[in-house]
Amino acid sequence: MLRNGFFATLTSLLVVSLGSAQTDAWRFRWQAGQVLTYRVEQITAAADTMGESKAETTTTLNNVKRWQVLGVDAAGVATLQLSLVSLRIETKPPSGDALVFDSANPDKSDAQMREQLSKYVGVPLAVLRMDAQGRVLEVKESKFGPASKFESELPFILVLPAVVPSPGQGWQRPYRITLEPPQGTGEKYDAVQQYVFKSVSGATATVTLATTVTNPPAAVADQIPLLQLQPQGEIVFDTRAGVVRSVRWQIDKELKGHQGEGSSYRFQSTYKEEYVAGQ
DSSP states (O other): HHHHHHHHHHHHHHHTEEEEEEOOOOOOOOOOTTTEEEEEEEEEOOOEEEEEEEEEEEEEEEEEEEEEEEOOOOTEEEEEEEEEEEEEEEOOSSOOOEEEEEEEEEESSSSOOOOOHGGGSSSEEEEEOTTSSSSEEEEEEEEESTHHHHHSHHHHHHTSSOOOTTTTTTEEEEEEEEEOOOOSSSEEEEEEEEEEEEEEEETTTEEEEEEEEEEOOOOOOGHHHHHTOOOOOOEEEETTTTTTEEEEEEEEEEOOOOOTTTEEEEEEEEEEEEEEOOO
């Protein structure tokens, strides 16, 4: 009995020494009143080529997103409100000067962009209900884009597995992409995101992400709006605090023949998102 008790105690100590990330399910730890602030930078380039002619548009986006937890119910489902603390967009069209909107310098911004975009800064843009695994259960309000975008573009990119995975183990999120105007007319396509637990360092777990559209449209030109919705990258999740610390993803996809022989369309994007502690 003493020997059995000794080994039971030893086993418990060894398990505890691995850290809570190995013994507890990974979950977003929502708290009423909690504020999660993220700094974002995204650079995109879209190149449309026809023979020797090439038209390219590049855009640099910088913003600070603020998620506030309005409440958490008994099941751990949180109601979150999204707003933008700041927003800067610079677009360089194939011809002409760059167009800039900067919420910090509205007087120096393009007049048309200022009129369209300034109303989205510093005000609630969306209210969602999310569970502790990061799944969107309900879009209660969406003032910037259709509610369906939160299915294809998750607020925190990551859906957590039901149980703690081992390094190298993966899980999937099947979902549907809806192409709302102006990208489409409500067409729906099946997609899947594959997550793989890559590594752990202390309480932070690194997870890789790969996105695939499983039933793309037959017409090559109709596939163009789907390119920007297929990121591949890495997410760092703090298993102790229950928050995403950082996101890095990229897209580099090319379609040939979208306007006949000799034509191609290439979309490239890099995305960085960092958790801003204490804000």
